[in-house]
Amino acid sequence: MRLFALALNCLGFESGHRLSALLALLLISPLADASGENCDLSAPPKTAAVDAVHGYFIFIHPRKIASNYTGCQMIWGERGEVFMTIKYEKGAPYTFTQFNPENGKLVLDCRYRDKVLKRGGGECPAYQRITGDTAKGFSQEEEALLLPSLAPERDPRRDTAR
Helix, strand or coil: HHHHHHHHHHHCCCCCHHHHHHHHHCCCCCCCCCCCCCCCCCCCCCCCCEEEEEHHHEECCCCCCCCCCEEEEECCCCCCCCEEEEEEEEEEEEEEEEEECCCCCEEEEEECCCCEEEECCCCCCCCCHHHHHHHHHHCHHHHHHHHHHCHHCCCCCCCCCC
């Protein structure tokens, strides 16, 4: 939920408008340029973390970023749509990408180098915000509280997601 709230805040949505924005995010298509570990997943794997925002489930993989990780952390909605990707090299985020929920066009293309935003403007999250949220990971204990309310038709996770 932290990453999703960050995404909505970056798009300028107030908390009262987040549900509408979340539903609109279902229209977003996956990234065309996918390279690195987990960057080419067509659906969230069964190991993806589950979180919820206003009753809508989101799926995050990988659930925690290791200090030596090179690849993508992807976030999907209930229908399996990718709406946010963070790319990492050796544990450091270097790209934060997000699409417009209404037309699928690129909204945010934030680039970081040496822990500083180098391209993307004021709507991009601060480097420290990304690293702080992803370093926390997603608690399996908190997730266990959500799983009983996750109906199979709302769960796009698959055994094989490639």
